[in-house]
Amino acid sequence: MSSIPQALDALPILGILFQLLGYVLANLSVMSQTTVAVAVPITLAALCGVMCERSGVVNIGIEGIMLTAAFVGWMVGVGASAALGVGTPLPFFGVTLPLLLGLAAAILVGMAVALLHAWLAISVKVDQIISGTIINIGAAGITGYLYTLIASQAPTSAGSFAQYKVPDQVADLPLVGWLINAVLSQGPIGLSTIVIVIFLQVMLFRSRWGLRTRAAGEHPRAAETVGIDVIWLRYRNVVMSGALAALGGAWLSMEQTNGFNANMSAGRGFIGLAAMIVGRWTPLGAFGAALLFASATGLGTSLAIKPPTGDLGQLMAHVPGEFWEALPYIITIVVLAGVIGRSIAPAADGRPYERESAT
């Protein structure tokens, strides 16, 4: 067989691809706000992973940190609004005192849980996967326990943060207005996530802290030789990263919704790890991967609500909705296996650092 008929065989596939592109473009303005929103907690979880693993600590307890923070943020909000009253929300983001207290408590408890992981992983030198597993099991158990206790008293939540309303002049701009509108129509945590991504990207590759972090993750012995305190650095990074995962948790219970459900993190900590891997352990890459994953979900939802017509519609009717939800994980496995764009972890990732003894 010559190669020309084979190339012709590929034509219908190309046609379908173009139809898919057209469909995505036509529905992009509808999909993009949700896509960015869905990507927020995934990104924050991935950033938590980046900060930990760049310094050499594997953290699969992100899921647990998020869940704990989501619960504590909600619970403190409930308690504070019962004690202080809800008060009138401020004009920006609908901020109230109970919400702020809840957010602060969520971040603090996230850092505390991360400290437990740091202690187990760095000082006790427990297998870091076991330590993360303990945090996940414990977080599900303890939040479930407390939630069952509290839920029986029908608590009133402190509400949730409001979205930023993009001014009409900006939203109506030709060509880019809708995109700006979609990206910026987020609550305070969503908006700060975008800032944090850029900030961390710059810090990790352009600052002394970033260089030291990467050194501790690639070759801790060499880092220690030039005077970097690897243990202290890892502790600091893991604890600070806990604040990021906690923000993701707070987003769930205080920005996306105004309540808590048992196991409401629903695997976002793990998909965050996937985004970190696909994004090759960089903040910007992780954000891109999170957006990609979120758009797979968005596309799946969109296909279910508004099925495309023509050949594409016939083809998509055979693709089960579950496929789109599983796609991020499949992509991650493919990337890990090195079929497309091999992704490689920091060299000392997951290895406890053993200081050379002075004697």
Place this chain on the structure above:
Amino acid sequence: MGVSGPDTIQRPPARARKAIVGAIRAAAQPIAEPVVAILLALLVGAVGITLCSGLLAGHKNFDVGLPAAAYLALLGGVASPDGIASTLNYSTPLILAGLGVGLGFKAGLFNIGGRGQFLFGTVGAMAVATAVGVSQSSYITVPLALLAGAAFGAAAGFIPGLLKATSGAHEVVTTIMLNYVFVFVTYWAISGPLSLPNAHQPITADVTNRNAALPIILGQDGHAGILLALVAVPIIWFLLYRTTLGFEIRSAGANPDAARYGGMRTNRLIVLTMSIAGLMSGLAGATVLMGVVHQIEPGYDTTVGFDAITVALLGRSNPVGILFSGLLLGAMRAGSQTMQVQAGVPAELVDALQAIILVFLVVNALRHWLDRRAARRGSTPAVDGGAAQAAEAVA
């Protein structure tokens, strides 16, 4: 220990006594650490229950008697014919999947994919139960469905094994990702090919109508799966300690480089071990389907995958240890509902306790205390290398 007869009046010579005490200590060591961890966790749990009762549950003051009431209710829930049957039902998948995770630990592999393997095994068993004709006797359907569960689970474990062997992709990450892939595969199977044709919402057939339910051997609903678990314990023990494969698995876990230089095909070992681990989890899924839930709908999920990690750690990856830790965790799960009803303490306490037990276990409170005491006395630590080795085998 049968060393001195009952009518011996003379005390055994000092050296022999020391040896006996040493032997008892060595034997007690691996058991003592988990037991101490469990006791400490129960203590922490008691403090937590009391604090929560005062702060959150609307009691006016701290109810000091509540922990005792809760633990007693938990025990009471287990210590009845139905409680025992329920304990065995909960323990069956924990022991089966725990054996798989433990085998992985011995080979230096961390299988977090229990959840996905369990679910895929469930799908396999359900598929066979659906496909085999209704008229077939259960002597044919039950073994076939169990085999299918095992085979699907093994396939789910084979993938991360193969990925690790061929590309070095870390099994922890691939199994985590595969968990979610299999969660969605299961949803798809239940709402698609395995769904009952005329049902209002997606739901599979009932295995009891397909002659694929496990026989009830104890009380009202104690199913025969426990026999499978009890048979699996000696099989895995034999595999680990009496076969070449087991020797290779343990060598590869202790030192992969040495094993490779010694001529073992470590890649083949990785694939094989992950497949066996998956097989055990898949079998666990099949027993739960065929013995307990009988029928599945979308949203069906399990905590067995992660509980099995607790079981394997608590049992120190030893098949006999896993048997006992599986029974313990099963009993806690079985009693937790009674505890919630009778004492008003939420059943999630069991998950919280699991995590606390593991913290004490990995931090190894007992060993540190013994070491410090020994150091104060100026003698060598009372603990030999055995426990340390077991801990390292886990890590």
